[in-house]
Amino acid sequence: MEPKATKLPAEAIALYNEFIHGDISRRSFMDGIHKLAGGLAAASVISALMPNYALGQQVSRTDDRIKATYETVPSPQGNGSIKGYFVRPMSADTRNEKPTKLPGVIVIHENRGLNPHIEDIARRFALANFMAFAPDGLTSVGGFPGDDYRGGQLFNQVDKTKMAEDMIASARWLKARPDCTGKIGATGFCYGGSTTNMLAVQLGGDLAAAAPFYGGPPTATDIPKIKAAVLVHHGELDTRLAATWPAYDQGLTAAHVPHEGYIYAGCVHGFNCDATPERYNKVAADLAWQRTIHWFNQYVRV
Template sequence: MSSERPKLPIEAVELYNEFIHGGMSRRAFMTRVQGLAVAGLGATAVIEALMPNYALGQQISKTDDRIKTSYETIPSPKGNGTIKGYFVRPVSADSRSEKPSKLPGILVVHENRGLNPHIEDIARRVALSNFMAFAPDGLTSQGGFPGDDYKGGLLFNKIDKAKMMEDMQAAAEWLKARPDCTGKIGVTGFCYGGSVSNNLAARMGADLAAAVPFYGGVPPDAEIPKIKAAVLVHHGELDKNAAASYPAYDKALTAAGVAHEGYIYPNAVHGFNCDATPERYNKAAADLAWGRTIDWFNKYTRA
């Protein structure tokens, strides 16, 4: 007899996605979860299974001796004044010399909860693929990520989104201007960060080499012709609204002459790349998407 925990129904995962995107209160979420019949699991266990487990999703230790990390606070005069972020660079013999080798930079943008431990781990993964990575915290003006995704989401909703976008652009420009950066940068992000990736591509034009949005919203139609970066789009097949946006985006990028590719991953939901939320995580889709992401950055930021 198998001791494996029953798989949650797609309805439970969709409820979680609605909840984390601000579509319902915590109480309403818990009430609706209680209404789901999941054989072998009570409501509390279902909720626990849906919530992030950052230790489970950590692939690279914070103290890994192959990387050097720091928290940096940079000016954002058009945004919220300053933005803090997590900077990661691979350590090598060159990096310990007087003249460190220059590397391309990758901006890593969080979902709508701020710079949580999972996104910091993504930045470390990027660095171990021989890039420098910077993961800004859009919640800086509210004191930063509070250590809890639900509370982070509440803070996220308090911030002027236009100013937060300026913060993200300031972070990208800071990364690009670093003396140890080659001057070629890319951006990747998830959900809100996917939208930021698409919109930074439109805002920054030729100053951005590559953008890899995971399940992100697309820029306004009038902005798409401004994109000069190579764009790689990832969506889950079961993330129906987001996936449905790709054909029109594909057509617009083609018309604008933008180098791009897009993939819809079978049996994958919104958030499929996040191994800190096991019920959303799809390892096959995540591994394939991540491999494509690193290949994309290697192709377009090292040329």
């Protein structure tokens, strides 16, 4: 595929990725951009790198083809409870909730919490005729605060072991809903991609399929616990994570787990996020989405 022409230097995007992953401070990020761009241009570069949720919205919150609510899920092994965004498709003729049971998809955010982009991803799954639940790992510290920088700060305050239990509780809640078929898949991005792999390990046969986007793989000893069909997405230029795929591929093969993995040419970490246009690669994101929907139709809907 043809890579997207990038308007900003690769070094700027790399600095942004280090910043959002907590590898460098906000000051180091801004200083680095100033060194790259210099003067007034730095402000434009920083602005271009920040998320634009309106730009990345594909499905309106008020779209009458869906019904969305915020639900609170018990999580006794985690932080006590976790709040999330639950979306179902509506019937085309009456605009009522479809009476038939639907398969479910857990949608897991990056390391900033349940921001508007992840909620939009959940709505996209509803339009693909799944019920979707996007939990907010920041629930115990007040929830997503409205911007990604503060969300990242709060993310670092949450006990990660308890947050993992919150995500497991969310998946089990979705699977057990009376309007769910009892088959669920999981997808997520960055932290959410790693957590999707974690759910595949921890849930075993209770998870039908997993589609992690640029997430860290499980340990070699955990891979044999996976029963879900696994579809992996990485960006070619996200070299650290892309380099983990061959060993994960070998481990899944040895464990006889149905799986596929794709490395998207010319793509950086976060290539699926249309709310961050300097990382977004529309060609790759559209293809990855088509593959994910096909994967879930194949393994979660049946």
